[in-house]
Amino acid sequence: MKDDLQGAILQRDKETYAIVPRTPVGIVTAEVLEKLAAVIRKYDIPITKITSGQRFALVGIQENEIEQIWKELGLDIGRATELCLHYVQACPGTAVCRFGVQDSLGLGSELEKDFLGVDFPAKIKIGVSGCPMCCAESLLRDVGIFGKKKGWTVTFGGNAGRRPRIADVVGEDLSKDEAVKLVNKCLDYYNDNARKKERTSRFMNRTGFEALQEYLAQ
Numbered sequence: 425m426k427d428d429l430q431g432a433i434l435q436r437d438k439e440t441y442a443i444v445p446r447t448p449v450g451i452v453t454a455e456v457l458e459k460l461a462a463v464i465r466k467y468d469i470p471i472t473k474i475t476s477g478q479r480f481a482l483v484g485i486q487e488n489e490i491e492q493i494w495k496e497l498g499l500d501i502g503r504a505t506e507l508c509l510h511y512v513q514a515c516p517g518t519a520v521c522r523f524g525v526q527d528s529l530g531l532g533s534e535l536e537k538d539f540l541g542v543d544f545p546a547k548i549k550i551g552v553s554g555c556p557m558c559c560a561e562s563l564l565r566d567v568g569i570f571g572k573k574k575g576w577t578v579t580f581g582g583n584a585g586r587r588p589r590i591a592d593v594v595g596e597d598l599s600k601d602e603a604v605k606l607v608n609k610c611l612d613y614y615n616d617n618a619r620k621k622e623r624t625s626r627f628m629n630r631t632g633f634e635a636l637q638e639y640l641a642q
């Protein structure tokens with residue numbers, strides 16, 4: 425694929441592409457929906473699919489339309505193949521959910537801004553949930569966070585893929601700032617020690633939870 429295809433992913437027909445505009449923590453406004461609807465109609469995009477990462481994938485785009493569609497959307501490009509943060513998914517938390525005990529949308533938005541554009545050894549997915557029910561699949565994400573009454577729990581090394589792995593708990597009862605600091609520390613350790621394209625789950629299986637604990641205790 426050419427570099428100037430702006431996040432577009434070649435589809436199995438080997439002719440058309442999908443693009444995934446960023447919709448941080450899955451929140452969309454009427455204006456965003458109108459922009460999406462306008463390009464879907466104008467370019468006759470055959471499939472629009474909501475992804476597991478709470479984004480809209482526009483599928484079946486012709487190569488020569490990609491640039492113009494991005495211009496008309498005016499939305500940030502969602503990365504789908506690069507070695508970086510792919511998305512932060514977050515549940516509604518205290519914003520609306522009656523079970524919510526922490527502000528998952530607020531923390532998720534903050535993490536999305538912090539790590540947008542940062543390179544990592546492999547793709548990173550983050551899930552932030554407002555209570556231990558973990559509707560944002562926190563325990564199956566590279567970085568997982570969920571709220572309890574006393575504060576945030578942070579987990580690291582989860583994956584839902586072909587070889588699923590439940591993440592390890594690296595901190596509990598944390599304030600928001602403490603949780604963000606701990607996430608940064610785990611990712612620093614991962615950056616410094618992981619092999620290229622080694623997801624956090626494989627990295628943790630190779631290096632062990634004890635080694636991470638030792639690093640975090642320093």
Ligand code: SF4
Pocket residue numbers: 515516517518521522523524525528553554555556557558559560
């Ligand atoms: S994780 Fe808890 S707060 Fe979030 S949507 Fe599920 S039940 Fe609600």
